[in-house]
Amino acid sequence: MERGGGGGSAGGREYLPRAVLFHDTSRNVEQHWLGIVALGCAGIAAVILVVYLLKRPVLDLRVKLWLLLGLGVFPGIAGASSTFVGMEATTHREFCGSCHVMIPHFDDAAALDSQSLGARHSRNPYFGGKSCYVCHADYGMYGYVLTKAGGMRHVYEYYFKGYREMSLAEAKDKIHLQKPYDNLNCRQCHTSTLHDWRRVPDHESLKKELDENVVSCASAGCHGFAHPFSKTEEQKRKPKPTPGGQAAPSASAIPSASALPSAAPASSGPEPAP
Amino acid sequence: MNRITRTLAQRSVTRLIQVACVLALSGLALLAWSILDPSPLPVIAAMSVGQGLGVAAFLCYLVAVLVDLVRRTPVQTKDGLEPPPEGPFSVRPERDDE
Numbered sequence: 265m266e267r268g269g270g271g272g273s274a275g276g277r278e279y280l281p282r283a284v285l286f287h288d289t290s291r292n293v294e295q296h297w298l299g300i301v302a303l304g305c306a307g308i309a310a311v312i313l314v315v316y317l318l319k320r321p322v323l324d325l326r327v328k329l330w331l332l333l334g335l336g337v338f339p340g341i342a343g344a345s346s347t348f349v350g351m352e353a354t355t356h357r358e359f360c361g362s363c364h365v366m367i368p369h370f371d372d373a374a375a376l377d378s379q380s381l382g383a384r385h386s387r388n389p390y391f392g393g394k395s396c397y398v399c400h401a402d403y404g405m406y407g408y409v410l411t412k413a414g415g416m417r418h419v420y421e422y423y424f425k426g427y428r429e430m431s432l433a434e435a436k437d438k439i440h441l442q443k444p445y446d447n448l449n450c451r452q453c454h455t456s457t458l459h460d461w462r463r464v465p466d467h468e469s470l471k472k473e474l475d476e477n478v479v480s481c482a483s484a485g486c487h488g489f490a491h492p493f494s495k496t497e498e499q500k501r502k503p504k505p506t507p508g509g510q511a512a513p514s515a516s517a518i519p520s521a522s523a524l525p526s527a528a529p530a531s532s533g534p535e536p537a538p
Numbered sequence: 539m540n541r542i543t544r545t546l547a548q549r550s551v552t553r554l555i556q557v558a559c560v561l562a563l564s565g566l567a568l569l570a571w572s573i574l575d576p577s578p579l580p581v582i583a584a585m586s587v588g589q590g591l592g593v594a595a596f597l598c599y600l601v602a603v604l605v606d607l608v609r610r611t612p613v614q615t616k617d618g619l620e621p622p623p624e625g626p627f628s629v630r631p632e633r634d635d636e
Contacts, residue, residue, distance in 0.1 A: 299573050302569065302573055303570055303573055303574075306566040306569055309562065309566055310563060310566050313563055314559075314563070316559055317559050317560075320552070323551060323555065323602075328603060328606075331555065331558075332599070334559075334562070335559070335562050335595055335599045336596050336599065339562055339565065339566060339592050339595070339596070340592075342566065342569055343565075343569065343588075343592055346573055346584060347589075349573055349576070350576065350581045350584060350585055353581055354578075354581060359576065359577065359578065359581075362577045362578060416582070419578055419582055422578075
């Protein structure tokens with residue numbers, strides 16, 4: 265398997281970044297078949313139930329067993345496989361882009377001429393189709409559950425808190441990330457322990473600030489914004505201050521950093537919720 | 539507990555099964571919708587309402603089977619086993635809604 269942008273070698277071992285795991289063809293095929301299994305089981309269960317409702321046979325043991333299949337076994341299989349397929353569907357970029365307040369993000373990510381971090385990551389063949397999820401998901405032991413819970417909050421706010429009626433112009437001003445983007449999400453792929461990362465002088469000098477999220481990987485002075493259209497001109501111009509009182513170098517001052525193919529997706533400023 | 543048992547026993551088994559079938563069919567429809575159109579509303583509806591309907595349907599089925607078993611259970615007397623006594627448990631086992 266080809267090594268990804270953030271990978272490297274440690275002690276002679278090839279290092280595969282986490283992002284490569286998302287490009288697993290066998291898993292996509294599995295998902296496709298699970299969808300067919302779910303529909304098939306749902307169809308069989310529906311036939312059993314409709315036949316029962318139409319014929320209304322005497323409730324003997326044979327009928328009870330048929331009903332066990334129609335109400336328990338087949339719906340159970342269908343429910344389990346559809347849950348897997350549904351959860352997998354929620355990681356796709358098209359799913360995130362299906363809410364109208366996400367259209368600018370979706371369009372920018374899909375634009376071939378866009379140089380934003382979001383777009384550049386979305387062109388990655390390994391995980392581009394799931395770039396929203398890969399960059400915005402929480403990681404760690406409960407990361408998947410927390411991410412899905414956060415997604416439920418988005419749905420709640422979309423349907424019950426007025427996001428649905430909001431125009432795009434309003435959404436840009438009013439919808440923000442709930443908390444600053446964590447650099448740790450970038451570093452799930454762009455590991456900060458290997459030579460590729462450490463050879464950049466700005467990484468070394470800002471290591472503490474990056475660890476503490478004082479400086480965002482996706483800031484104007486570093487790798488640039490992930491979704492630049494949602495920033496005000498002032499935010500775009502404003503360099504990130506460092507704790508020492510000095511402003512971080514601007515993007516133009518470190519062209520090598522922004523030109524790195526392994527630029528990190530992040531944004532610490534206001535962004536529409538993913 | 540006894541009151542709950544009596545209440546359940548008075549319910550029509552066939553009616554419970556019919557309710558279960560309708561609930562399950564509704565849940566399965568939501569499930570199929572979410573697979574054919576994996577957008578936020580269908581997916582979340584299937585995973586919440588759909589699965590809730592499915593669980594409710596299966597519980598209705600279990601209750602119906604339980605009630606049916608209770609009704610069919612013979613009573614142990616000193617002379618041996620006898621049919622269930624008169625009352626809510628004495629409903630005919632077959633086609634009890636007729």
